Amino acid sequence: MDITSLFMTWENAGVFTYVMPALLIFAFIFGILSTTSILGKNKGVHIIISLVIAFLVIREPAARDFILSIFGRAGIAIAIILVAVILTAIFIPDTHKAGWAIGIYSLGGLCLLFVVFNTFTEFNWFGTQWWSSWGENLLLLVLIGGIIGAIAFGGKGDDAAGGARGAGGTASFSPFR
Helix, strand or coil: CCHHHHHHHHHHHCHHHHHHHHHHHHHHHHHHHHHHCECECCHHHHHHHHHHHHHHHHHCHHHHHHHHHHHHHHHHHHHHHHHHHHHHHHHCCHHHHHHHHHHHHHHHHHHHHHHHHHHHHHCCCCCCHHHHHHHHHHHHHHHHHHHHHHHHHCCCCCCCCCCCECCCCCECCCCCC
16 A cells, blocks of 8 residues: 555545544644643643534534645745745855844744635635725735834844944944934
């Protein structure tokens, strides 16, 4: 039996449609209950509650389809981010990687927006005329606002590399002196 036949057998048995999403929901809920100890430290209670919630979520076809859709898109986004991280690690010198990390985080945030927006669009949650007309503009405004916010409120660390220094001994890169 080859791997393709095995995956097709699992697909026909519902492993990818029911079992995997249920395990994911179970692990997520169990992790939250165990970490927060909101219902005490009894692991048995956490297991029962997590199983019940997982089965209730998987029972609803819309929730199950949403989980399958969003994690399919998330896999593509993770692959894009992973390629960017690998290329950064290979070609960027260690002294410049801190600046590139901000770009990788920004790419991750942008991928998150696209994954969520495209998944919601698939389920016609943005099916109104307003989203058809203004959705792209809203996304562009959020992106521009994020860039402006990152520039305006970005951290101002001291100049440890010993670059240009003003009279006060701190780095002075502003055109308004």
